[in-house]
Amino acid sequence: MKIAIVSDIHANFIALEAVYNDIKSEGVSQIYALGDLVGYYPQIEEVIEFIIDKNIITILGNYDKACLCKEEKEGILYLKKDLPEERRKVFQWTRQNLSEKVKDFLSGLPQKIELHFEKKRMLLVHGSPKGIANYIYFNTSTFYLENLLNENMVDIIVCGHTHQPMIIETREGYVLNPGSVGVPDNSDNLAKYLIIELEREPAFILKQVPYDRNFADLLAKKLIYSTFDSE
Secondary structure, eight states: OEEEEEOOOTTOHHHHHHHHHHHHTTTOSEEEEOSOOSSSSSOHHHHHHHHHHTTOEEOOOHHHHHHTOSSHHHHHHHHOTTOOHHHHHHHHHHHHTOOHHHHHHHHTOOSEEEEEOSSOEEEEESSBTTBTTOOOOTTSOHHHHHHHHHHTTOSEEEOOSSOOOEEEEETTEEEEEOOOSSSOSSSSOEEEEEEEEOSSSOEEEEEEEEOOHHHHHHHHIIIIIHHHHTO
């Protein structure tokens, strides 16, 4: 059995479509998304409709949650107290361009999903089991990660949020991050995702998919950043 995990799409439909086409060649039984469907890029409706149409099981991300805050100031503070001006404007644009359909969809998403397979238990979260906006990095204490696995009684934790792909093996299990589909953590123009094979012992494959990042950035510039220029 194979599953695919994607995360941090951030309204970049061009990258999402490229990743989905790659996933189709992998013979997976289900795709899961770890949240942050919106933000940074402008193709909000396309991403949400695609997620629904392809039955991609999804959890809520911290950016998604921030966009649902009743007050704009509350959402900005939730993301970051000292949010840079450009990112603040992108957040404002995103929040203002969420349709009621998208808001309803995001509002109905859970903050975690636990999966039970024949021999393994897996927890899907956006940031960490400790919180949707918490971070887990390569250098996070192994002792801390082992406690997370034990406290949640799972063998595998899969998280997003950092946009940094990783596979960490501990004595108590595994902690994984697929990286970001829509906002790669470097300039290689490769969307990232994760394949998990669950036959006997689990196997993990971090995948990278090229996409037209220049065109995606051009769309963002045209639809989002041109709004800033007109202010």
